[in-house]
Amino acid sequence: MNASVITETLNTPVLDHYDVIVAGGGASGLIAAVAAARGGARVALVERAGCLGGTATSGMVAQYIGLFNSTVRCVGGIGFELTRRIEAAGGSDGFRRYTLAEASANPVTIINFPFNPEVVKIVADDMAREAGVDVLLHSRVVGPLMEDGRVAGLLLENVSGRRALRSRMLVDATGDAVIAAAAGVPYVGEEPELRDKRQPLTLVFRMSNVDVRAFRAIPRERKRAIALDGLRRGQLAWESLSFCSTPGDTDAICLMSRIHGIDALDGAQLTRAEQIGRQQIKTIVPFLRENVPGFEKSVLAGIAERVGIRETRRIVGRHTLTTEDIVGGKRFADAVALGAGPMDLHEAGGTGVDLWMPPAPFEIPLACLLPQSIEGIVVTGRAISATREANGGARHMGTAMCLGHAAGAYAALAASGQATLENPAVDTLRQVLRSQGALISADEAVAAADENAVQARPA
Numbered sequence: 521m522n523a524s525v526i527t528e529t530l531n532t533p534v535l536d537h538y539d540v541i542v543a544g545g546g547a548s549g550l551i552a553a554v555a556a557a558r559g560g561a562r563v564a565l566v567e568r569a570g571c572l573g574g575t576a577t578s579g580m581v582a583q584y585i586g587l588f589n590s591t592v593r594c595v596g597g598i599g600f601e602l603t604r605r606i607e608a609a610g611g612s613d614g615f616r617r618y619t620l621a622e623a624s625a626n627p628v629t630i631i632n633f634p635f636n637p638e639v640v641k642i643v644a645d646d647m648a649r650e651a652g653v654d655v656l657l658h659s660r661v662v663g664p665l666m667e668d669g670r671v672a673g674l675l676l677e678n679v680s681g682r683r684a685l686r687s688r689m690l691v692d693a694t695g696d697a698v699i700a701a702a703a704g705v706p707y708v709g710e711e712p713e714l715r716d717k718r719q720p721l722t723l724v725f726r727m728s729n730v731d732v733r734a735f736r737a738i739p740r741e742r743k744r745a746i747a748l749d750g751l752r753r754g755q756l757a758w759e760s761l762s763f764c765s766t767p768g769d770t771d772a773i774c775l776m777s778r779i780h781g782i783d784a785l786d787g788a789q790l791t792r793a794e795q796i797g798r799q800q801i802k803t804i805v806p807f808l809r810e811n812v813p814g815f816e817k818s819v820l821a822g823i824a825e826r827v828g829i830r831e832t833r834r835i836v837g838r839h840t841l842t843t844e845d846i847v848g849g850k851r852f853a854d855a856v857a858l859g860a861g862p863m864d865l866h867e868a869g870g871t872g873v874d875l876w877m878p879p880a881p882f883e884i885p886l887a888c889l890l891p892q893s894i895e896g897i898v899v900t901g902r903a904i905s906a907t908r909e910a911n912g913g914a915r916h917m918g919t920a921m922c923l924g925h926a927a928g929a930y931a932a933l934a935a936s937g938q939a940t941l942e943n944p945a946v947d948t949l950r951q952v953l954r955s956q957g958a959l960i961s962a963d964e965a966v967a968a969a970d971e972n973a974v975q976a977r978p979a
């Protein structure tokens with residue numbers, strides 16, 4: 521017997537049987553679950569955190585971007601509805617014109633949707649409950665349940681122990697392709713040569729009692745000088761003073777830490793990332809208080825529950841989205857979601873960011889969400905089939921929501937026997953998405969830009 525390996529025999533109780541199970545309740549998974557339920561499916565949503573929302577809530581990344589390409593809205597349907605609900609619940613003052621990475625060498629001005637992540641947690645609960653989704657929190661998905669070569673459910677572990685849930689269709693919205701990878705769907709992102717090439721991680725923190733308006737009024741050149749000074753002194757982690765505002769402009773939710781060389785699929789490295797992030801915050805906070813106008817009286821009010829991860833696995837699906845698709849404005853007969861950008865690739869090992877806006881909204885086909893051969897599963901969010909560079913423009917939460925809408929609607933169709941890998945029922949799916957307000961054609965989104973416009977106040 522090999523002393524370093526033990527063999528376990530498990531008797532795992534089957535909890536229930538659903539039409540659709542969504543693994544991961546982030547931007548994409550929440551919308552996928554609501555879409556599948558509205559499509560008539562009985563749906564379970566399984567999330568390892570104590571709340572829904574994903575990187576927006578547990579990771580405290582408190583602004584949705586990817587909803588607009590320039591002034592053209594690219595997100596409709598359930599994703600846009602989520603923003604309306606958050607605003608109505610007092611969790612946001614609405615859309616703003618915001619300069620991303622303003623103190624960096626190449627900032628980009630976009631329309632964002634900043635919010636208070638605590639309100640997003642409540643709205644996400646409401647939307648899931650109203651749609652009739654069975655939510656299971658504090659439940660880590662540990663693998664697929666496979667039957668006859670197809671995904672037939674998942675295995676999870678929580679305080680009750682290890683359990684199985686059966687599904688007709690499974691939506692992998694974990695961001696890490698947890699189920700897809702274990703089910704045998706080909707993927708990239710774990711290659712040893714990627715070590716030191718992956719984008720850095722960021723542990724987000726919240727400062728209260730900030731005079732956000734005083735900070736925003738500082739000219740960009742001064743912000744850049746402060747940021748470079750902080751870097752020189754070793755007190756800042758990158759050349760940016762990026763933060764999201766909350767309603768009332770009293771809090772700054774800061775994306776200022778930067779943790780390099782981490783494989784976020786390695787438990788020990790992920791632990792180290794959290795610790796390094798907190799060490800960085802320890803030096804950034806006094807720097808802000810002492811050197812940055814608006815932060816003089818600020819206090820550290822919170823640190824995200826989880827470090828933010830930009831890059832892990834991506835499946836190799838039926839089509840791999842490329843930068844050429846995005847820049848060339850490729851049209852797809854099976855387009856089911858629109859990307860807006862910006863293209864956003866953080867420098868591995870360095871302090872810069874490659875940030876630019878694609879010339880127009882871009883289409884994402886269903887083929888990027890579907891495995892080549894394994895039935896019973898559709899993948900959404902950060903782990904869809906895209907090159908590393910294209911993923912830099914398709915991983916924002918606005919885009920993750922559109923993808924989730926498509927994945928959930930597809931899963932409901934497939935669970936009821938109306939769609940298969942061989943015949944994905946693209947026309948029916950696109951009809952369903954359109955009837956639910958989703959934007960799926962780049963040309964139509966551009967044509968409807970005025971009609972779909974929103975008021976966007978200055979940041």
Ligand SMILES: Cc1cc2nc3c(=O)[nH]c(=O)nc-3n(C[C@H](O)[C@H](O)[C@H](O)COP(=O)(O)OP(=O)(O)OC[C@H]3O[C@@H](n4cnc5c(N)ncnc54)[C@H](O)[C@@H]3O)c2cc1C
Binds near residue numbers: 572578723902917
């Ligand atoms: C530091 C940082 C800054 C960013 N800035 C922005 C920004 O300003 N605006 C923007 O729109 N986007 C931003 N992004 C990108 C964006 O947040 C993500 O790409 C996006 O959240 C992807 O959506 P998702 O639904 O695929 O993943 P997530 O939102 O990460 O959701 C995945 C969910 O799956 C759950 N999960 C994972 N594994 C398991 C498991 N085994 N069992 C159960 N549940 C599991 C997670 O807990 C999580 O809730 C940023 C990302 C990072 C890391």
